[in-house]
Amino acid sequence: MSVKIFVPGDSAALALGADDVAQRISAEAARRNISITLVRNGSRGMLWLEPLVEVQTEQGRIAYGPVTADDVASLFDADFQQGGAHELSQGLTEEMAYLKRQERLTFARVGITDPLSIDDYIEHEGYKGLRQALTLAAAAIVQQVTESGLRGRGGAAFPTGIKWQTVLKADAAQKYIVCNADEGDSGTFADRMLMEGDPFVLIEGMTIAALAVGATQGYIYVRSEYPHAIAVLNKAIVVARAANYLGSDILGSAKTFELEVRKAAGAYVCGEETAMLESLEGRRGIVRAKPPLPAIEGLFGKPTVINNVISLASVPIIMSHGAAFYKDYGMGRSRGTLPFQLAGNIKQGGLIEKAFGVTLREMMYDFGGGAASGRAIKAVQVGGPLGAYLPEAQWDTPMDYEAYTALWAVLGHGGIVVHDDTADMAKLARYAMKFCAIESCGKCTPCRIGAVRGVEVLDKVIANQDRPAQLTLLTDLCDTMLNGSMCAMGGMTPYPVLSALKHFPQDFGLANTGVQHA
Amino acid sequence: MNPTCPSEQVASIIATHQDRPGALLPILHAIQDAMGFIPPDSINEIAGALNLSRAEVHGVITFYHYFQTTPPARHQIQICCAEACQSMGSERLMQHAEAAASGSTNYAVHPVYCLGLCATSPAMMIDDQLHARVTPDKFDRLINKIGSES
Numbered sequence: 047m048s049v050k051i052f053v054p055g056d057s058a059a060l061a062l063g064a065d066d067v068a069q070r071i072s073a074e075a076a077r078r079n080i081s082i083t084l085v086r087n088g089s090r091g092m093l094w095l096e097p098l099v100e101v102q103t104e105q106g107r108i109a110y111g112p113v114t115a116d117d118v119a120s121l122f123d124a125d126f127q128q129g130g131a132h133e134l135s136q137g138l139t140e141e142m143a144y145l146k147r148q149e150r151l152t153f154a155r156v157g158i159t160d161p162l163s164i165d166d167y168i169e170h171e172g173y174k175g176l177r178q179a180l181t182l183a184a185a186a187i188v189q190q191v192t193e194s195g196l197r198g199r200g201g202a203a204f205p206t207g208i209k210w211q212t213v214l215k216a217d218a219a220q221k222y223i224v225c226n227a228d229e230g231d232s233g234t235f236a237d238r239m240l241m242e243g244d245p246f247v248l249i250e251g252m253t254i255a256a257l258a259v260g261a262t263q264g265y266i267y268v269r270s271e272y273p274h275a276i277a278v279l280n281k282a283i284v285v286a287r288a289a290n291y292l293g294s295d296i297l298g299s300a301k302t303f304e305l306e307v308r309k310a311a312g313a314y315v316c317g318e319e320t321a322m323l324e325s326l327e328g329r330r331g332i333v334r335a336k337p338p339l340p341a342i343e344g345l346f347g348k349p350t351v352i353n354n355v356i357s358l359a360s361v362p363i364i365m366s367h368g369a370a371f372y373k374d375y376g377m378g379r380s381r382g383t384l385p386f387q388l389a390g391n392i393k394q395g396g397l398i399e400k401a402f403g404v405t406l407r408e409m410m411y412d413f414g415g416g417a418a419s420g421r422a423i424k425a426v427q428v429g430g431p432l433g434a435y436l437p438e439a440q441w442d443t444p445m446d447y448e449a450y451t452a453l454w455a456v457l458g459h460g461g462i463v464v465h466d467d468t469a470d471m472a473k474l475a476r477y478a479m480k481f482c483a484i485e486s487c488g489k490c491t492p493c494r495i496g497a498v499r500g501v502e503v504l505d506k507v508i509a510n511q512d513r514p515a516q517l518t519l520l521t522d523l524c525d526t527m528l529n530g531s532m533c534a535m536g537g538m539t540p541y542p543v544l545s546a547l548k549h550f551p552q553d554f555g556l557a558n559t560g561v562q563h564a
Numbered sequence: 565m566n567p568t569c570p571s572e573q574v575a576s577i578i579a580t581h582q583d584r585p586g587a588l589l590p591i592l593h594a595i596q597d598a599m600g601f602i603p604p605d606s607i608n609e610i611a612g613a614l615n616l617s618r619a620e621v622h623g624v625i626t627f628y629h630y631f632q633t634t635p636p637a638r639h640q641i642q643i644c645c646a647e648a649c650q651s652m653g654s655e656r657l658m659q660h661a662e663a664a665a666s667g668s669t670n671y672a673v674h675p676v677y678c679l680g681l682c683a684t685s686p687a688m689m690i691d692d693q694l695h696a697r698v699t700p701d702k703f704d705r706l707i708n709k710i711g712s713e714s
């Protein structure tokens with residue numbers, strides 16, 4: 047009988063040589079006359095172990111990692127295809143603590159199935175949500191999503207059901223679903239892993255959204271830095287259409303939904319929803335004034351749902367298992383799970399889907415195992431390049447939207463970037479300003495001019511020129527950006543800058559004021 | 565061998581995409597995919613087909629970092645300079661790469677802000693190939709490889 051061997055085709059695994067490993071496995075198997083079926087699955091998200099090769103045995107899947115092409119012969123020598131002992135063996139995948147401690151709802155299938163096999167998808171509960179949605183009136187679908195407590199995972203955490211309700215009520219012959227797959231936030235890769243590892247769940251989520259609001263056309267706007275995700279999505283759309291899950295008359299329901307991938311072109315600000323609409327319409331990605339809301343006048347002037355990849359991909363499980371099931375996870379007004387991304391200077395980085403309420407300390411030590419350098423962790427940036435830096439005193443706060451707001455921090459898209467004690471926070475603050483200067487769309491002055499001035503001021507601070515006056519200037523500048531910017535690009539750049547200054551004053555040449563208590 | 569001349573190629577790309585809603589970005593991508601960059605003399609044709617002014621098309625091309633208007637070096641190297649990669653030494657990698665690239669006609673080095681490989685940083689892309697945990701040594705090995713392939 048043929049043995050099933052899994053070698054991830056996820057970008058992170060590819061970047062560490064997974065294609066070479068897969069080729070070597072095929073070649074070795076042929077040489078030894080062993081019949082194998084090679085599956086290119088998504089990643090399990092234990093990225094320090096990539097390429098993580100798995101074999102299907104009677105006891106379950108057994109993992110080996112990190113595997114290089116040069117390890118392959120010795121794996122066969124150890125009979126790994128039967129689960130044989132080897133120094134790279136991690137045991138049964140499902141029993142690995144990193145995975146076992148997670149609550150995988152949105153990522154339930156990622157790493158398990160063959161991303162492009164619709165049969166595999168359906169065998170693993172795929173399209174149950176859509177079938178359920180097809181039995182409901184549009185308003186009842188919206189109701190379920192509202193009751194689940196799902197809030198936008200792209201950053202702003204706006205309740206998804208309320209957004210959908212606005213689009214449902216808007217009276218128009220044409221409506222759109224736009225998926226925000228720009229994933230511009232550094233330190234984040236959940237959208238990428240999901241699109242590469244389980245594209246059908248995103249397609250299913252968008253189709254349910256279309257039924258819920260009466261849309262017939264969808265676009266997935268994917269950043270150009272993600273060529274693999276784009277390729278997987280394009281293939282998955284062809285497969286779904288051929289199986290009658292997209293197109294006209296979906297599953298004999300007389301409902302129509304068409305879906306198309308659009309490639310972005312390397313502008314961070316196009317992740318902002320109105321800039322994205324401009325870009326989709328073929329213009330420069332300049333932020334639009336709101337109102338009108340995209341839900342009323344969005345793409346090509348029509349009512350449009352814009353949601354992040356993870357928001358949309360969480361909808362199928364809400365529909366199949368019910369709002370109450372999803373809502374049962376989490377705390378306070380943060381319901382369900384968030385796929386956190388643990389990155390930067392960390393031993394065991396990866397994707398960790400957990401209910402809201404977990405702490406940074408648990409993430410960085412229980413999951414992450416401390417800094418990769420072996421040094422002390424100094425600062426953690428949560429929520430992307432516009433997110434605050436958190437000092438140790440804040441690592442025990444539960445990760446919940448409101449608790450983070452109270453810290454003057456954000457969860458955003460769930461990125462966690464760890465820096466060890468060699469990090470220079472003044473340099474990182476300067477970088478935040480520089481990034482804003484590079485990526486500003488230029489529509490409003492506080493951001494366009496403010497960020498450039500911010501870099502100049504921080505250069506002087508770093509060079510110890512007239513520090514006290516420059517720091518006052520910096521605080522004033524941040525105040526103007528916070529209050530006067532049209533969108534979060536200029537409006538939130540002060541978060542990393544001021545949090546760095548507040549919690550790590552010694553890096554800016556100030557006396558440690560004692561605000562930190564470790 | 566390329567049997568079609570550039571302007572025919574551009575014309576056929578425009579014809580394929582021009583009726584799509586919001587056709588400009590798909591057209592620019594298709595031209596850059598086919599030719600490696602967007603030849604400035606294609607702007608006229610694009611503008612004409614989409615009923616836009618030349619200035620509008622030019623404005624769009626220059627707004628997006630991804631679009632290039634001059635023939636690129638044979639190999640494009642993108643090094644991530646965002647925070648997660650900084651925390652693992654991308655600054656040193658970038659300095660090393662820039663020093664190595666100066667004087668090379670074979671490749672050009674550009675900064676990029678996140679490749680989605682932030683848990684296995686520093687990250688880099690050579691043309692369409694991703695590489696993770698790139699040290700200056702690993703960089704040299706990879707560069708020698710593309711040097712010997714071309």
Ligand SMILES: Cc1cc2nc3c(=O)[nH]c(=O)nc-3n(C[C@H](O)[C@H](O)[C@H](O)COP(=O)(O)O)c2cc1C
Pocket residue numbers: 197198199200201202203204206226227228229230231314315316317318319320352353354355357358533534535
């Ligand atoms: C500068 C800027 C960049 C953004 N980038 C992204 C992004 O890459 N992905 C994303 O989903 N949302 C991004 N957003 C948030 C979007 O504007 C919008 O809130 C989101 O797509 C709504 O979807 P959600 O409700 O499902 O989160 C960005 C916002 C700003 C101001």
Ligand code: SF4
Pocket residue numbers: 315333485486487488489490491493494531532533534535536537
């Ligand atoms: S804050 Fe910056 S990115 Fe946002 S609209 Fe103003 S200039 Fe554009």
Ligand code: FES
Pocket residue numbers: 232233234644645646647648649677678679680681682685686687
């Ligand atoms: S920050 Fe470098 S790959 Fe994401």
